[in-house]
Amino acid sequence: MDPAARLGSAQIDVVAQLAVSTVLLGGIYALIAIGLTLIFGIMRVVNFAHGEFLMLGMYLAFFAFTLKSIDPWVMLPVALVIFFAVGLLVYVLVMKGVIHASHNVQIFTTVGLSTALQNIALVLWSGDYQLFRPWHASVVLRLGATAFNLSQVVAFAVAVLMTAALFAFMKFAHTGRVMRATAQDRDAATLMGIDTDRVYRLTFAIGIACVGTAGVLVSPLYAAYPQAGLQFVTLAYVVVVLGGLGDMVGALAGSLIVAGVEVGGSYVFGTAWKEVLYFILFIAVLVFRPAGLFGQRGAESLGV
């Protein structure tokens, strides 16, 4: 049958629903990826433990809800502060010492951090899936022919708000400008009197605050378990590589592309195979445009 003839109103509804789902999901991926790409752009470190902070954020929301019946929305500002502090602490304890070390040292430092955090969660809270349903997870909103729940919409809105705030901070605030200067040229920044250690500390704390808060945001939608970060962070790698490691606008675009591939892929091929799609996309980008779809060519072979 001619495909055009099949596009009745029901199919258009499906397209609309897919588009809305893509955008909602993309917003959340963006918040996860932006921290990763910020840390890479400024510190030149791929944080392989990024997903574990997301997992910790999910557990934070879970325990606040089940033990103290605090809504995850209330936990958002609390999480922001907590994870900023966690970021500072981890930077001072772990990252500070390896910032000028070789790639291998940096890779295995964050890999070791990831292993340790995952298993601390496993020992403390067991490997069970923990899901909770605050009231807003069961409120369904309808817009035209599309439907989505309130938790999703708010998660998206908060994620977009935070991403926008971070953009504004990087663009207009003096500290943001200092951070960008450090990203462009570490040595020149030092010569201009910038305390690069402070910049890295702040960068890491902001990155971790973003991803920890993202964990609280997704907690009503996905179950928390010690390896929960893994599924998101592999996605975040795809997102940031697509957008160009270190490129914040690229990370936004990458989020939407990955969300689109995921939503479209699960519709066409079924949820079972969607992951294969974005990993193949990932490998293809790494192979053909390793600096990202919008990035400068050649960054990958400088090993930056």
Next chain:
Amino acid sequence: MTADRWVAAALFTVAALVPAVVRDSFILDSLILILLWGALSSAWNVAGGYAGQVSLGHAAFFGVGAYAAALTSARYHHSPWLGLLVGVVLSLVAGGAIGFLSNRLKGPYFALSTIAFAEVLKIVASRWRGFTSGSEGVPVPFRPGFWTLGLGHVQWVYLALVVAILYYLLQVYLERSRIGYQLAGVREDEDAAEALGIDSRRRKVQAVMLSAALTSVCGSLWAQYVGFVDPIHVFSIDLSVRFALNTIIGGIGTALGPFLGSILITSLETYLRATFSGMKAGFGGIYLIIYGVVLILVVRWAPEGLTGIAARFRVRRADAPA
């Protein structure tokens, strides 16, 4: 012979003598695991240590070997040795593909692409139910005999020992042969190596292929020894990290390092598992917390690992006035 070689000779001799004295299956089992982990880490070392191609996706080749052997014996009722060969061929192809495709990538980019590659294989193995039985996994039938790899503990010790010694000798060869020096040149400075007429791309792909095939062989043996293969475990990133962890703790880019790391980490794991097994389920994770912390500390404070610390110690002693 240098000190490292003597230590290796002593370790392998002890391993060979253990089954003559001890019949305790727990100890023999630990010994087999130490040897297999040591061999696997040596295989990783060929790419990650000697050629500087640090992969976090070597579980891909382990899984290919494990599935090849398990499916050949469980589904097609052929000898797992045949499966082992099939695994080697497939891993050579896979290693060649990933090595060729990721050739330009360095540092974290290379690591990311290998992770993605292992993830793709994991998803395929868990979703392709008709062929791999999906996430239920494949039980491997135990049929006594060498040809079917249904061996007793003592025989397994000697089989693993032979593999370990061969891998060790291969690494020694890489340390002193022309190709080994070329790999070291490519690892340290690719441009300089190219300027000296070394085809660095080809050398890197060759190293990854060799490393993949060696990993696959151990994957096949492991599947037959443990008797069960499932995608979540054999393709997991934890496994890939473990290969690297043993090697880094023992001493990356040395022939002895992977074995020293394996002895330390595997005995630690066995000991802590036995100690905490009676307690809450999650307590099995304690040894993994220790791994993570040890990994962070080692790369920061002793990036050259145990062999490096020993060498430093020897130099200091030699410098001291007699």
